[in-house]
Every structure is written in C-alpha cells, then in structure tokens.
Amino acid sequence: MDSPLAPLSAPVSAEDALRRTAFLLERRMESSYRIEAFRKALDVVQALKPNELEYRIQLGTLQKIDGIGKTTASLITEAVQGKLPSYLAKLQDEAEPLAEGGAEIRAALRGDLHMHSNWSDGGSSIEAMAQTAIDLGHEYAVLTDHSPRLQVANGLSAERLTEQLEIIELMNSMFEDFRLLKGIEVDILDDGALDQTPEMLDRLDVVVASVHSKLRMPSREMTARMLEAVRTPRVNVLGHCTGRLIRGGRGKRPPSEFDAEAVFGACAENDVAVEINSRLEREDPPDDLIALALDAGCLFSIDSDAHAPGQLEFKAYGAARAERLGVPPERIVNTWPVDDLLSWANV
The missing domain is CATH 3.20.20.140 (Metal-dependent hydrolases)
Known part of the structure; x- marks a missing residue:
C-alpha cells in the first residue's frame, strides 16, 4: 500500500479509462461535478448492450446518450480505438505522491x-x-x-x-x-x-x-x-x-x-x-x-x-x-x- 496505482497504457477498455480518470480526479480533490460526469458515463457504458458502444461511435451518436458529454465521449472513443485517452494520459503524467514522508x-x-x-x-x-x-x-x-x-x-x-x-x-x-x-x-x-x-x-x-x-x-x-x-x-x-x-x-x-x-x-x-x-x-x-x-x-x-x-x-x-x-x-x-x-x- 506504499504507492499509487500503476499508470494504465494502451490498449485500455472504456470502462477502465473512465474508472481511472474518476479515481485520479478524486485523488486530487477536483470538483464533484467533474468527477460525477465520469462516474455517470461509466454507469452508462456498463449498461449498454453488447457492441452498442462501438456501433454508436461508428455512427457518431455517442453524445446522444444521456449521461455522456463531449469530454467523456472523446475519452471513450479513444479507448475503443485502442488508444490511451489523452485526457487520462495527462492526468497520469501529472499524478505525484500525495505527501512527502511517511x-x-x-x-x-x-x-x-x-x-x-x-x-x-x-x-x-x-x-x-x-x-x-x-x-x-x-x-x-x-x-x-x-x-x-x-x-x-x-x-x-x-x-x-x-x-x-x-x-x-x-x-x-x-x-x-x-x-x-x-x-x-x-x-x-x-x-x-x-x-x-x-x-x-x-x-x-x-x-x-x-x-x-x-x-x-x-x-x-x-x-x-x-x-x-x-x-x-x-x-x-x-x-x-x-x-x-x-x-x-x-x-x-x-x-x-x-x-x-x-x-x-x-x-x-x-x-x-x-x-x-x-x-x-x-x-x-x-x-x-x-x-x-x-x-x-x-x-x-x-x-x-x-x-x-x-x-x-x-x-x-x-x-x-x-x-x-x-x-x-x-x-x-x-x-x-x-x-x-x-x-x-x-x-
């Protein structure tokens, strides 16, 4: 229990990318509104039917789903395409030990x-x-x-x-x-x-x-x-x-x-x-x-x-x-x- 979670790398599932993004935002005490956006998007993705996520990305209708906005849609799309989402990568790069000592x-x-x-x-x-x-x-x-x-x-x-x-x-x-x-x-x-x-x-x-x-x-x-x-x-x-x-x-x-x-x-x-x-x-x-x-x-x-x-x-x-x-x-x-x-x- 002496170190943060190891950074994720591509490929990463959309669920894991959303979960880790919310974790990193919570860890640095960001606004609850921003965190809730990723937690809500995670719930939405988990409730979709098999292959529906890929289908909506192909049609460009991902943001039409209630609970998925511009930022979360971009993150999900990059993950489904086999990339490490840029928003998550930035958070991981910025993550540092929370405290000196101990x-x-x-x-x-x-x-x-x-x-x-x-x-x-x-x-x-x-x-x-x-x-x-x-x-x-x-x-x-x-x-x-x-x-x-x-x-x-x-x-x-x-x-x-x-x-x-x-x-x-x-x-x-x-x-x-x-x-x-x-x-x-x-x-x-x-x-x-x-x-x-x-x-x-x-x-x-x-x-x-x-x-x-x-x-x-x-x-x-x-x-x-x-x-x-x-x-x-x-x-x-x-x-x-x-x-x-x-x-x-x-x-x-x-x-x-x-x-x-x-x-x-x-x-x-x-x-x-x-x-x-x-x-x-x-x-x-x-x-x-x-x-x-x-x-x-x-x-x-x-x-x-x-x-x-x-x-x-x-x-x-x-x-x-x-x-x-x-x-x-x-x-x-x-x-x-x-x-x-x-x-x-x-x-």
Whole structure:
C-alpha cells in the first residue's frame, strides 16, 4: 500500500479509462461535478448492450446518450480505438505522491477503518469502494456509513444497516485475498449514547464513534459526552475528535473544546484507538493533541475517511503526520493483520 496505482497504457477498455480518470480526479480533490460526469458515463457504458458502444461511435451518436458529454465521449472513443485517452494520459503524467514522508508507515498500513459509500453520504457504490481498496493493495477495509440520526448524510437505520451487512457477506464470499469488514461511523449523541441499537453494534466488526452535532458544546459537557462514548465497550475508534475544519469548500470550523488528557486517558484505559483523520480539510487531531495521545499511551488508526474511491489514498497524508510526530507503527491498529485487528476490536 506504499504507492499509487500503476499508470494504465494502451490498449485500455472504456470502462477502465473512465474508472481511472474518476479515481485520479478524486485523488486530487477536483470538483464533484467533474468527477460525477465520469462516474455517470461509466454507469452508462456498463449498461449498454453488447457492441452498442462501438456501433454508436461508428455512427457518431455517442453524445446522444444521456449521461455522456463531449469530454467523456472523446475519452471513450479513444479507448475503443485502442488508444490511451489523452485526457487520462495527462492526468497520469501529472499524478505525484500525495505527501512527502511517511513512506514506512504508509507501507505498513494493511487497511482502512473509515470509509463511506453511497448508502450514506459517499459518492460511489460499495463495490467501487471495495474494488479500489483491492487495487491499492489493501488487505481489508471497514465500511463505516453513518448512523440514522445524521439525516443530512442519509444515515442508515437498523433495517438498512441489516441489508448492508447481508451484501457485505455476499461480497466477501467472492473475494480471495481481501475482506470487507462490517462497520459504522456511529454518532455520539449529546449525552454520550451511541446512535444505533446495542444489538446492531454487536453485529459489527469495527465501530468508529464520532461527534457530528453541537460541536461548540461547553468543554465540561463535551468532555463528559466523549468519555461516556469512549467507555462504551463496543467503541473501537474515536473519530476526528475535535471536529475542526481548517480549509476547503465547507469553510473553516474551530475545534471542539474538551479535556483532552481525560479523553485520551480513557481511550488508553479502554483500548480505544484515536483516529488520525487524513482528510486535508480536517487534519484531526491537531499535532499537539496527537502528541498528547501518544504520551497517554493511546493506540491510533490512520484513516482516509474516504467518500469516493480516489480518496482512499488520503491515508498518505495521515502517515506523513504520524511519522513526523513519532507515532510507532506497532501502535497503529491498521498495520495489524486482520485477525489481530478483529481480536482487538471485539474484546
């Protein structure tokens, strides 16, 4: 997991060219509108009848299909003609490592404990997220769509989560050297309770607990809220603990205030990993809090918090921060083999 995907070369299928183009655009955080154009075109191509794509190219009617525009039509046509599409070639030429440093930790990472699909607020299917994780060399990944209270993110009810778990089991029966683990990013409610039934949480492999509401709650109340969640036996990872935003299209948001020594002490005592959230708009926790968690004896999880396949590489940013701040690889739970991870997570 220590390098980006190898560049594609001609000949390449139209589907692979569209998939890789969307991946590279997601990786460099281009506009969602542009990315969606290639993802939508991919769906269209996959739904066409056999030989229909070649037939429409010959007739010059490719752009008459809803969901295929000028740029995507050009890319598809070049691929079908046996060429490496020029738009894809340019993106591949421009692709560089996302972060300087962190190579040793990044290479040690075996999986990702925090990613979203279009079942909640992600942009791609479970299958697309899992396949990209496989392509990137992951041994496992945890699907952590949101819990029901977070309606703005289309959080999963117990019924929808049950359906998702059945799909994961079916998918795992088809994988060989990869496991898609059952998880959730469960909301920490105002009183520290978790936004899903204990029965459903017990069916999951990994539980990431995060605060998403009332982020400006007074420090004393926020501390009590987080302590209650961390001390809940089924919680494995404390997600993006300050909730801050430091850049990006969502604007800036100050970190929540809480007694970090108390919270990280509870994490260490209860064997809960502190997430190093790799998204550039978060970089959460800040450096000083990572140092505090390190001194407290905490475990860590370096996660992408990916909402699209190309964002699964964001762990490079977290790995670089972890290396710079002296986090030992053995204290990062997603460097562990999957059986060791599951033994820890289900204690």
